[in-house]
Amino acid sequence: MPNNPPGGLGHVPVAVYSCATTSTALGESEEHGRYYADARHWHVAGAWSDADPALPLAERPGWQAVTAALSAGMIRGVVVSGPAHVASDAAQFAALGVLLRDRGGFVADASNGTPGRRTPGQARRRRDLADAASGWFGQTDTHDEGTS
Template identity: 45%
Template sequence: MPTKSRLGSRGHVPVAVYSCAADPAVRSGAVLLGRRYAEARLWLVATVRSDDDPSMPLDDRVGWTAILDALRTEAVRGVVVAKALHSADSSWALDTLGSAVREHGGFLAEAIGTGPRAAQGGAE
């Protein structure tokens, strides 16, 4: 049964794992790290999406668009990335990534780094 969780807690929260890198091996490794991070927290990995051009605007990425659709329909509550800067080519793009997730009431978590970057309403 899914649990309402707070930042840093564990539960069956549906998440998406997202990666974006030009190198297929980097994308694959990022997905694996994101999946392991989510599963270690007992989060349900509901979808995995990747894109291959981090310089492309977020709105033009097929994988990212699918992630936003999953957030909009509440199929997922959060997005896990290996490292946020691996999914965005600049700090501006990273802020956009986090803002897009928060706009839809979700959270963004990094498998490598400081942990959850953003949450709305304390949900993770």
Template identity: 35%
Template sequence: MTLATGPRRPRVPVAVYLCTGETDTVELLANYCHQYARAREWTIHDTVHDPDRRQQLAERPGWAQVFAAVRGGEVSGIVTLSLPMVAAGVDGSPDWESYSALRQTIAGLGGFLIAIRADWHLDVRRTGSELARRHTLSTRAAGWEEP
């Protein structure tokens, strides 16, 4: 069996953009985005982090950096973990209209924006009692009795 040989597709350069105040999770969240990009054979050009979602998107230095990379043709796309990192309502929930408008703006520059988990919410601060409660629930769900 021979594999088809032909011109190889050029790799798509992307920037990973994260916005979270949980600085201890940035590496983990970036890893999720990197895995997503690598699974599609995209090349990760840069990974950028802004620490404050309360700041308007246009005022964030990290966002300005990845947006300029799309505008300048350095990257073809921006990969972010969750929609609220780039388009959140007042309460922090996903703002689908803003996200759609932002995607159109980036598409107008010849690029793309993808939020790999539109419903993503990661709460990394779990108390001991919450962990114990989750253990109890999973034990009961499995049909085992608590000692």
């Protein structure tokens, strides 16, 4: 099975992992990670979380489940909504990336590169622009003035 890079597109099974002290923060983090994975057409095979960031990463039950899924071949990568969920600094996050890569996987930081959410008016305007650029001029009255 090829190891697709974190920026690549494809049907790659991934886990979404988060660690935060409140259920609200955990929910938002999971949603952010799922959105990031969906934007890349990655299949979210599972979402795990831990509620105690003070615990070392290796001792967290949710992280242990993620590494077990990676070892079993259920997932190819891990999506986190920010490096702070799994590391205390950039060097530690990079070391984790190397460790997962050595096991045939990857870690993806969803804090950058997630497309912003668009309103229906913005999506319609983008579609109209794409149609115009391709030479397709369907109905000319489809774009409402106040919705962009």
